[in-house]
Amino acid sequence: MDIDQANTTAVNRLMEARPILKAVATARDVIPGMKDNLFLHAGPPIEWARMSGPLKGAIIGAMLFEGVAASEAEATAMVERGEVEFDSCHHHGAVGPMAGVTSASMKVYVVENAEHGNKSFSNLNEGYGKVLRYGAYSDEVLKKLYWMNDVLGVALADALAASNGVDMRALMSEALHMGDEGHNRNKAGSLLYLKLISPLIAKTMKDSAAMSEVLQFIGDNALSVLNPVMAACKAMTDAAHGVEGSTIVTTMARNGTDFGIRVSGLGEKQWFTAPAEIPVGLFFSGFSQADANPDIGDSAITETAGIGGFAMATAPAIVTFVGGTPKDAMNATLEMYEITFAESKYFTMPSLDFRGTPTGIDIRKVVELGITPRINTGIAHKNAGVGQVGAGLVRPPLAIFEEALVAFAEKYKI
Amino acid sequence: MTVVKWNVRAGAYYDSVVLMQLQRGLLGLSGVVDAGVVMATPANRELLAANNLLPESITANPDDLLIVVKAENDQAANDAIGQVDELLLRRKSSNSPNSLDFRPRSLSGAVKQLPEANWVLISVPGRFAAGVAREALDLGKHVFLYSDNVSLEDEIALKGSAGEKGLLVMGPDCGTAIINGIGLGFANRVRRGSIGVVGASGTGTQAVTAQIHNLGAGISHAIGTGGRDLKSEVGAITAHLALDALARDDETKVIVLISKPPSPDVATSIISAAQGTGKPVVVFFIGYPPPARKIGNLQFAISLSEAAEIAVRKLETLRIEDAEILHSSNSRFVRGLFSGGTLAYETLLGLQSFLSPIYSNSPITNSQILSDPLRSKAHTIIDLGDEFFMVGRLHPMIDNDLRIRRMKQEAADAEVGMILFDVVLGEGSHMDPAGELVPVINEIRKTRIGELEFVAMVIGTDDDPQNLQSQVSQLQAAGVTVFRTAAEAVEHISLRLSTSKKDDFTPVNLDQLKQPLAAINVGLESFYDSLISQGAQAVHVEWKPPASGNEKMAALLAKMKGKKGN
Numbered sequence: 001m002d003i004d005q006a007n008t009t010a011v012n013r014l015m016e017a018r019p020i021l022k023a024v025a026t027a028r029d030v031i032p033g034m035k036d037n038l039f040l041h042a043g044p045p046i047e048w049a050r051m052s053g054p055l056k057g058a059i060i061g062a063m064l065f066e067g068v069a070a071s072e073a074e075a076t077a078m079v080e081r082g083e084v085e086f087d088s089c090h091h092h093g094a095v096g097p098m099a100g101v102t103s104a105s106m107k108v109y110v111v112e113n114a115e116h117g118n119k120s121f122s123n124l125n126e127g128y129g130k131v132l133r134y135g136a137y138s139d140e141v142l143k144k145l146y147w148m149n150d151v152l153g154v155a156l157a158d159a160l161a162a163s164n165g166v167d168m169r170a171l172m173s174e175a176l177h178m179g180d181e182g183h184n185r186n187k188a189g190s191l192l193y194l195k196l197i198s199p200l201i202a203k204t205m206k207d208s209a210a211m212s213e214v215l216q217f218i219g220d221n222a223l224s225v226l227n228p229v230m231a232a233c234k235a236m237t238d239a240a241h242g243v244e245g246s247t248i249v250t251t252m253a254r255n256g257t258d259f260g261i262r263v264s265g266l267g268e269k270q271w272f273t274a275p276a277e278i279p280v281g282l283f284f285s286g287f288s289q290a291d292a293n294p295d296i297g298d299s300a301i302t303e304t305a306g307i308g309g310f311a312m313a314t315a316p317a318i319v320t321f322v323g324g325t326p327k328d329a330m331n332a333t334l335e336m337y338e339i340t341f342a343e344s345k346y347f348t349m350p351s352l353d354f355r356g357t358p359t360g361i362d363i364r365k366v367v368e369l370g371i372t373p374r375i376n377t378g379i380a381h382k383n384a385g386v387g388q389v390g391a392g393l394v395r396p397p398l399a400i401f402e403e404a405l406v407a408f409a410e411k412y413k414i
Numbered sequence: 415m416t417v418v419k420w421n422v423r424a425g426a427y428y429d430s431v432v433l434m435q436l437q438r439g440l441l442g443l444s445g446v447v448d449a450g451v452v453m454a455t456p457a458n459r460e461l462l463a464a465n466n467l468l469p470e471s472i473t474a475n476p477d478d479l480l481i482v483v484k485a486e487n488d489q490a491a492n493d494a495i496g497q498v499d500e501l502l503l504r505r506k507s508s509n510s511p512n513s514l515d516f517r518p519r520s521l522s523g524a525v526k527q528l529p530e531a532n533w534v535l536i537s538v539p540g541r542f543a544a545g546v547a548r549e550a551l552d553l554g555k556h557v558f559l560y561s562d563n564v565s566l567e568d569e570i571a572l573k574g575s576a577g578e579k580g581l582l583v584m585g586p587d588c589g590t591a592i593i594n595g596i597g598l599g600f601a602n603r604v605r606r607g608s609i610g611v612v613g614a615s616g617t618g619t620q621a622v623t624a625q626i627h628n629l630g631a632g633i634s635h636a637i638g639t640g641g642r643d644l645k646s647e648v649g650a651i652t653a654h655l656a657l658d659a660l661a662r663d664d665e666t667k668v669i670v671l672i673s674k675p676p677s678p679d680v681a682t683s684i685i686s687a688a689q690g691t692g693k694p695v696v697v698f699f700i701g702y703p704p705p706a707r708k709i710g711n712l713q714f715a716i717s718l719s720e721a722a723e724i725a726v727r728k729l730e731t732l733r734i735e736d737a738e739i740l741h742s743s744n745s746r747f748v749r750g751l752f753s754g755g756t757l758a759y760e761t762l763l764g765l766q767s768f769l770s771p772i773y774s775n776s777p778i779t780n781s782q783i784l785s786d787p788l789r790s791k792a793h794t795i796i797d798l799g800d801e802f803f804m805v806g807r808l809h810p811m812i813d814n815d816l817r818i819r820r821m822k823q824e825a826a827d828a829e830v831g832m833i834l835f836d837v838v839l840g841e842g843s844h845m846d847p848a849g850e851l852v853p854v855i856n857e858i859r860k861t862r863i864g865e866l867e868f869v870a871m872v873i874g875t876d877d878d879p880q881n882l883q884s885q886v887s888q889l890q891a892a893g894v895t896v897f898r899t900a901a902e903a904v905e906h907i908s909l910r911l912s913t914s915k916k917d918d919f920t921p922v923n924l925d926q927l928k929q930p931l932a933a934i935n936v937g938l939e940s941f942y943d944s945l946i947s948q949g950a951q952a953v954h955v956e957w958k959p960p961a962s963g964n965e966k967m968a969a970l971l972a973k974m975k976g977k978k979g980n
Contacts, residue, residue, distance in 0.1 A: 003974060128457045220455070247974070282434035285450030285482075286465030317429040331516040338523040368971050369519045370962040390434070402967055405974075414973050 003364075006245035010264045011342040011360035014240035014248075014305065018114040019232035020165040024124075024157040028104035031092050031121050035104060037068070040089040042100025042298040043255025044271040048079050048086070052256030052293055057135025057384025058099030059086070064137055065145050066103050072137070090251055090262070091269060094121040095234045095298035097226060098133035098380055099256070107153030111168060111231040116239040122231035124148050127221040128388065135384035155214045159200035166196050168232035171225070172307065173346055176357070181315035182229055183299055183308030184376040184391055189225040194218050230298060233305035240264055240360075247408060248341060249361040252304050252373065252396060256296035256380070259396045263363060263404050266411060272404045274397040279379045281392015293382040295394045300375045306344045306359035309374035309393065310336045314349035318376070332374055333358065339365040339373065363408070366401040416447050416484050418469055419491035421498065423479040427453065439501040445490025446483060454480040517956040521549050524934040528953045532926045535598055537561055537937030538957055543586065544568035545960075546936055551575055551583070556926070558598045559585030559640065560937070566647055569640070573651040580920035582655055588638040589616025592623060596931040596950045599941060607632020609725050610666035612656040614639045614673035618700070618718055622670055625722035631729055634666040635927060644676035650684050651919065657684070659922040661691035668728045669695045670721050675702045678779070682770035688712055689768065689908060694728045696721050705767035706901060710909040746831025748911055749824040750795040751817050753810035757836050757871065757900055758797040764904030769793045769911060775800050790824060811843045814850045825858040825866060832867040832911065834903065837889070839874030839882060846880060848888040855892045867910070868894040871903045
């Protein structure tokens with residue numbers, strides 16, 4: 001089998017994957033290999049000493065949430081004594097935005113790929129402000145997490161249990177036509193999600209005050225759908241991983257220190273990493289570029305699956321992140337066609353005459369043209385607990401694609 | 415001491431991205447310390463509060479736009495609030511123009527952007543040019559290859575594959591072309607018209623096309639070939655494809671063919687192909703001795719400007735017969751049986767420009783040596799008066815016996831389509847050569863399967879003892895085509911025989927040539943600008959060396975193109 005054929009197989013698996021949001025369940029019950037002292041995090045594997053502020057903060061917060069430690073100091077001491085294990089979400093079929101920290105008791109979305117049978121997982125979105133995914137762990141943050149686990153999570157679990165699931169590919173396709181790109185802008189998608197889930201919630205929830213609270217929370221948070229979207233993208237890209245001879249990128253993820261990629265035809269745990277860059281973008285009131293943490297989060301799974309920054313042309317509202325005009329947004333997507341192997345069959349963009357989004361990053365094209373993928377991203381404060389300070393654009397370092405190319409050539413004796 | 419001013423706009427929705435930009439604009443104003451511009455949702459209010467930007471007295475709903483400015487003094491705060499509308503407006507006005515069209519980095523990206531492009535202009539450094547050209551051909555595009563320093567091996571390989579696909583590779587080192595009225599590379603602005611040009615010389619093509627314009631005529635297409643196209647190694651692949659295309663192009667009435675001196679064998683095949691066009695062709699091979707001034711539809715010029723003049727004149731006096739000259743061509747061999755050495759030599763000299771391979775027992779070049787004078791091969795001109803045949807025999811001007819036997823021998827060869835001979839009259843010669851030859855010709859005609867043409871050149875005067883008129887009449891009665899000079903005979907033969915009709919290439923699709931020119935430019939941006947200013951559709955590729963010049967990576971990538979992955 002030659003490379004082009006292998007890539008055709010890989011991108012077809014990616015595009016034909018049909019991620020269905022099936023359930024909300026407790027992480028330890030559903031995530032393969034999950035255990036009580038294991039804390040999953042975004043991006044390539046990393047040890048405590050090299051973790052950035054937001055990631056450390058999120059891990060401390062998760063330990064407090066789990067009740068394994070009673071204070072920050074205790075949590076840190078436990079970590080340093082080696083009583084806690086860390087692993088990349090990606091080694092467990094999971095993804096999480098920003099720090100992406102997921103612990104055993106947390107409720108997670110369960111997405112099933114109806115086409116190929118693989119499953120993927122993602123935690124629930126906490127909304128804006130001081131949140132665990134940006135490394136915040138105050139009592140207020142923990143209180144919200146408990147509510148999310150005990151009220152929101154249960155409501156969603158019951159609602160989904162009463163349904164055949166939510167077809168995420170259809171939802172994403174529709175949101176793309178409504179001005180979302182599925183990564184930084186999820187307003188339409190979150191409302192579509194609310195539309196689909198609310199009748200189910202109404203069917204299963206008894207307490208109308210709690211129901212109101214749950215619906216309000218989903219509706220107020222323009223990022224509600226981001227986590228199931230990420231899990232859906234993970235289900236798609238996992239389906240494309242492990243195709244012998246394929247040069248298609250199946251993971252792009254950052255842990256706040258390193259940027260890492262994985263390639264379909266290379267190993268399951270074979271990461272190519274380099275120091276993550278600091279995103280450039282727009283900042284919330286009171287913050288500036290100087291506050292920004294190096295790139296963090298698994299949300300680049302959306303770009304890996306062919307949306308997000310790759311679908312910029314369809315999301316005119318966020319063009320400022322790439323320079324200012326709708327034409328620049330168009331150019332952003334056109335540029336990504338240069339390094340992708342295919343165009344999506346299912347994700348189309350009205351502004352490009354319904355052309356499919358650029359799909360399947362080919363490391364050969366990245367290296368040949370020197371064009372790295374565009375990633376739309378939220379920007380975390382470099383200190384734990386401050387939260388999101390802005391949103392912008394980042395690209396992975398070219399060197400990791402070159403390393404991957406060399407490793408590929410070695411493995412296949414080219 | 416700072417002051418905080420705010421402004422609430424009820425029901426004015428803006429996207430958060432617009433608001434962040436507005437906020438950045440406010441922060442840039444003098445005297446402004448901090449600013450917050452948000453939709454007044456609870457979450458956003460919290461965020462402002464966290465930054466001490468939320469005065470307690472504010473009442474605003476989630477649907478309201480809330481603008482808060484912290485400034486050094488009242489004046490600065492009020493000024494900033496006062497500029498909100500202007501800042502929002504500025505954003506709008508900067509929205510449309512100034513943004514550039516997307517410039518693809520790869521040829522395949524450019525093709526997706528302009529799928530109707532049939533042409534790719536390549537002017538990248540030579541060592542990368544062949545790779546780009548190969549990609550263009552793989553994408554089914556004609557190539558204008560301006561780059562030089564492309565190896566001969568690459569040129570041959572590129573043109574070989576182009577010939578298979580019916581695509582033109584103009585170049586390497588091709589400076590000039592005009593397709594459908596659009597100049598590629600360096601080209602003059604000339605009017606459209608009916609003269610087609612095939613040029614292996616860029617400046618030559620410019621000189622001729624400009625002169626044609628100045629003389630009031632115009633150009634259909636001027637197709638460049640690159641300077642090496644007419645060398646033996648390349649075999650004029652592009653020139654053949656171009657001639658063939660112009661021959662089939664209804665808009666082209668006259669063709670001009672320009673080259674620096676071609677290799678002799680290539681000259682033969684290309685001149686022959688020029689005859690095969692059936693259209694008037696003006697040939698100017700700089701420094702190459704023309705075989706004649708005019709042979710059938712071909713006219714040989716002696717300078718660039720004369721080539722243009724002849725072409726324009728030809729166009730003015732074009733008659734229908736010109737187009738029909740070659741329709742009865744004979745694709746078999748000619749065998750010339752001469753009694754006079756110089757006549758044989760002159761005939762060979764004339765024919766070698768058209769017929770290849772051609773052999774003789776008294777050759778002009780070494781490659782023409784007939785190894786066995788008793789056996790003809792391909793086209794052959796035999797001097798029967800040569801010493802080889804003379805041992806123990808009378809000269810063929812006196813004794814026709816040898817020629818008669820050889821005539822029968824040649825006629826028995828089914829590959830022979832024409833027998834040429836001379837009849838030299840005068841004192842000392844045989845008294846009735848026609849009387850001896852005609853019965854033999856008639857006899858051959860009876861048994862011969864397939865067409866066999868006899869051509870004679872009769873040399874003599876009205877006062878010669880043999881009776882010139884009677885000799886000619888006898889020959890003509892036997893169906894022999896009779897000429898009085900070698901030059902006329904040569905012209906006739908060249909028009910009847912076409913040995914090197916190139917059919918080992920796929921003809922260029924004329925529809926593509928006639929479509930409004932759409933091109934992809936890889937390399938010099940000035941070529942792109944020039945295409946656009948001429949009204950052509952074009953996409954410029956923002957080309958960089960593969961892997962940004964990292965040779966290790968580039969080598970790896972080259973191996974991975976279509977390489978087995980397992």
